[in-house]
Amino acid sequence: NIIRELGGDADVVRASGGGARSVLWRQMICDMFRSDVATIQSAEGPALGVALLAGVGTGVYGSVPEACETVIKQNPVQKPDEAAAKVY
8 A cells, every 4th residue: 555655556466485375365465455466486586586686697698677587487366356355
């Protein structure tokens, strides 16, 4: 809500870590924030980020956006359930 109040775009929430593996937990987040929730196919969050930055630093990738577009693959997003969102 704070991001939205500041004029930011918060249409999709990205989830990672142990909680992101739970369909129920992601659905609760969708419903509470009334936003789609996206996860990526890699379970390595911080380690993947460091590896991508190292790849950019060593010239494997030309830029951070290029590295991300090449390596990070998003799973299908989970959508909010409006009836449950009203309860939250």
